[in-house]
Amino acid sequence: MANKLQVEAIKTGTVIDHIPAGQGIKILKQLHLVDLKEKITVGFNLPSKDLELKDLIKVENRLFTEAEANQLSLFAPSATINVIENYVVKSKFNMSIPEVVEAVFDCPNSNCISHTEPVNSYFTVKQKANDVQMKCKYCEKSFSKDIVAGI
Ligand SMILES: [Zn+2]
Incomplete structure (x- = not known):
C-alpha cells in the first residue's frame, strides 16, 4: 500500500515501472516521450523492493504497443510496462530485446x-x-x- 501512495493513479495511459535508477531520464529523451504533449509524471530514485532505487514514468492518454515496449527494453530490460484503461491494468508487457x-x-x-x-x-x-x-x-x-x- 505504501508503494501505491508514491504515484497517483491514472485513468488511461502507460506506466513504465521498475526502471533502474538513472535510466528514466534516458528513456524520456530517447523515446521522445515529452514530444507527445501528453501529461507525463516521473519519479526518480524511488524506493523499491527488488532494486535499490528505481525510476518510474507515467504517460497519460497513450497506450504503448508491444513494439514500443521492446524498443524501451534496449535501455531498461528489467522494466515493466503496464497499459491502463479506466484505472485497470489492461495489459502488461514482458519485454524482450527487439530484433x-x-x-x-x-x-x-x-x-x-x-x-x-x-x-x-x-x-x-x-x-x-x-x-x-x-x-x-x-x-x-x-x-x-x-x-x-x-x-
Ligand atoms: Zn548506416
Whole structure:
C-alpha cells in the first residue's frame, strides 16, 4: 500500500515501472516521450523492493504497443510496462530485446545513405555479452546501442 501512495493513479495511459535508477531520464529523451504533449509524471530514485532505487514514468492518454515496449527494453530490460484503461491494468508487457529497430535512431555513420535518401533508419539488433550491437541495414556497420542512441 505504501508503494501505491508514491504515484497517483491514472485513468488511461502507460506506466513504465521498475526502471533502474538513472535510466528514466534516458528513456524520456530517447523515446521522445515529452514530444507527445501528453501529461507525463516521473519519479526518480524511488524506493523499491527488488532494486535499490528505481525510476518510474507515467504517460497519460497513450497506450504503448508491444513494439514500443521492446524498443524501451534496449535501455531498461528489467522494466515493466503496464497499459491502463479506466484505472485497470489492461495489459502488461514482458519485454524482450527487439530484433529490429526502425525509424527511431539516426545512423551514427555520417556517410551512410540513410541520411540523404528518403528512407527510415533500420537496425538489426544482436545481444553480445555485455552490450547490445545494432547493425545498420544501409551501411552495414555495427555500433553499440549507446552510440546509436547518442548516450
Ligand atoms: Zn548506416
